[in-house]
Amino acid sequence: xxxxxxxxxxxxxxxxxxxxxxxxxxxxxxxxxxxxxxxxxxxxxxxxxxxxxxxxxxxxxxxxxxxxxxxxxxxxxxxxxxxxxxxxxxxxxxxxxxxxxxxxxxxxxxxxxxxxxxxxxxxxxxxxxxxxxxxxxxxxxxxxxxxxxxxxxxxxxxxxxxxxxxxxxxxxxxxxxxxxxxxxxxxxxxxxxxxxxxxxxxxxxxxxxxxxxxxxxxxxxxxxxxxxxxxxxxxxxxxxxxxxxxxxxxxxxxxxxxxxxxxxxxxxxxxxxxxxxxxxxxxxxxxxxxxxxxxxxxxxxx
Amino acid sequence: xxxxxxxxxxxxxxxxxxxxxxxxxxxxxxxxxxxxxxxxxxxxxxxxxxxxxxxxxxxxxxxxxxxxxxxxxxxxxxxxxxxxxxxxxxxxxxxxxxxxxxxxxxxxxxxxxxxxxxxxxxxxxxxxxxxxxxxxxxxxxxxxxxxxxxxxxxxxxxxxxxxxxxxxxxxxxxxxxxxxxxxxxxxxxxxxxxxxxxxxxxxxxxxxxxxxxxxxxxxxxxxxxxxxxxxxxxxxxxxxxxxxxxxxxxxxxxxxxxxxxxxxxxxxxxxxxxxxxxxxxxxxxxxxxxxxxxxxxxxxxx
Numbered sequence: 001x002x003x004x005x006x007x008x009x010x011x012x013x014x015x016x017x018x019x020x021x022x023x024x025x026x027x028x029x030x031x032x033x034x035x036x037x038x039x040x041x042x043x044x045x046x047x048x049x050x051x052x053x054x055x056x057x058x059x060x061x062x063x064x065x066x067x068x069x070x071x072x073x074x075x076x077x078x079x080x081x082x083x084x085x086x087x088x089x090x091x092x093x094x095x096x097x098x099x100x101x102x103x104x105x106x107x108x109x110x111x112x113x114x115x116x117x118x119x120x121x122x123x124x125x126x127x128x129x130x131x132x133x134x135x136x137x138x139x140x141x142x143x144x145x146x147x148x149x150x151x152x153x154x155x156x157x158x159x160x161x162x163x164x165x166x167x168x169x170x171x172x173x174x175x176x177x178x179x180x181x182x183x184x185x186x187x188x189x190x191x192x193x194x195x196x197x198x199x200x201x202x203x204x205x206x207x208x209x210x211x212x213x214x215x216x217x218x219x220x221x222x223x224x225x226x227x228x229x230x231x232x233x234x235x236x237x238x239x240x241x242x243x244x245x246x247x248x249x250x251x252x253x254x255x256x257x258x259x260x261x262x263x264x265x266x267x268x269x270x271x272x273x274x275x276x277x278x279x280x281x282x283x284x285x286x287x288x289x290x291x292x293x294x295x296x297x298x299x300x301x302x
Numbered sequence: 303x304x305x306x307x308x309x310x311x312x313x314x315x316x317x318x319x320x321x322x323x324x325x326x327x328x329x330x331x332x333x334x335x336x337x338x339x340x341x342x343x344x345x346x347x348x349x350x351x352x353x354x355x356x357x358x359x360x361x362x363x364x365x366x367x368x369x370x371x372x373x374x375x376x377x378x379x380x381x382x383x384x385x386x387x388x389x390x391x392x393x394x395x396x397x398x399x400x401x402x403x404x405x406x407x408x409x410x411x412x413x414x415x416x417x418x419x420x421x422x423x424x425x426x427x428x429x430x431x432x433x434x435x436x437x438x439x440x441x442x443x444x445x446x447x448x449x450x451x452x453x454x455x456x457x458x459x460x461x462x463x464x465x466x467x468x469x470x471x472x473x474x475x476x477x478x479x480x481x482x483x484x485x486x487x488x489x490x491x492x493x494x495x496x497x498x499x500x501x502x503x504x505x506x507x508x509x510x511x512x513x514x515x516x517x518x519x520x521x522x523x524x525x526x527x528x529x530x531x532x533x534x535x536x537x538x539x540x541x542x543x544x545x546x547x548x549x550x551x552x553x554x555x556x557x558x559x560x561x562x563x564x565x566x567x568x569x570x571x572x573x574x575x576x577x578x579x580x581x582x583x584x585x586x587x588x589x590x591x592x593x594x595x596x597x598x599x600x601x602x603x604x
Binding site for chain 2: 028032037087088089116137139150152156158159163184185188
């Protein structure tokens, strides 16, 4: 087994254990809520965001284990956004990672509230961590950063642009959904949270401003590449690999860069963004793992 | 004008100004989201929670103005919970404070996301405040406290119990909806956020553990009294006063303490909780304003 796979497995195990610890089902009158939260978090997700947080912490000479609550906070935000995204008033998706989505199992109201509770809990993970007790300033920075990247001027703003694009399907879509608007949407909807993961790792390590900036830059380009690969897989992947229907973008008349520019051009864009992400890693000495991770995300099949 | 009314008007003006400052509409592609957030926050709410936060800060010898972001963070949590509560998959309410509810104006998806964004923003208000920059420890305590009271083991847990009670309408309701379960529901759904407001004010002032405990105790009993008065007004109030339909609890076959114990007994319970709330104020020397506020909430007509 390569040292890359070993390290990745170790990260995954640590993340899984921390999430498990943070999401107990405690025999309360509201256990259905706690079960819905667990259901949506304790699955076979890629855990890309928390892994990036841990690795940036390590690259900035911080203690990876101490950054686990910061890392898992980002994952909870990611999971809440998927629950709300799947709701009937949003994308109305019955499947998530090959399993029934949260509201199909627990009902819409409980799914809505499970999302709210995960979002709320994310900030407790950071503020209630040992790291924040030892370094309150890092805790404060972490909360500020996560709320800004995840909120109206970050991920949620991107979701609203996405809704606006979908509302313009049909004949006026091409005038509305410009490459500029799509880029803005990706930067907010996808990149912001990935950036927050990278920068949170740096913050957990008490990194320099220069390192934080590099983490943010890396996250932006990785996020852009990641979203384009997602769009490509929606066209070229198989339902078994993805755990969700193929061609769902086209079926929903969703405009992506593929419709605007074609598959080859999008593949080239993804490669270009990946190259820029790798360039942003210059300030970090020991970046072998993250370089391999970055390259593997470009090649992924799911 | 009494000094009580003067102080209350001053608090209201300060809170309104801070909320206005924190919710700009900035000409972004996602301005619809920012407008939905403002619509649901910048209305004629009672602002009870932020007012309590400011007053507890003052009573603990803190700077009220410095606590404004802490106070408004609680109000944002309150407003998000109302937006999500009104959604069709929850209470399906078309009216809120006499105006169309958020999703009636902006659509369900935007309302859902506006709630998410307000919840997210609340934590930025605390962590990004001048107070947290000067006293990171108070910022950390504030975030921890708010996320715990607002989350699964607090307000959201209470909403889930509420849903479960509503699901048991009809003939088996009385076996399920016991006074104990109703009390638990109120403690989580209503009291938790009011408690967090009181305690956040104390935390903003750097109060002693004894003062924090008293703030929490006061908040619990005030919250219990507040909820009972709400239930009473749903039976005895007028639509003009409340800005929402009267008898909506009964119409929704919602079991309240009034069905279980009768109007007179509930009035007495509200008085008893109010008395206990006033008792909890013993550690505070200058408590005239909050005593008058507490008494006025028992007499309120809306």
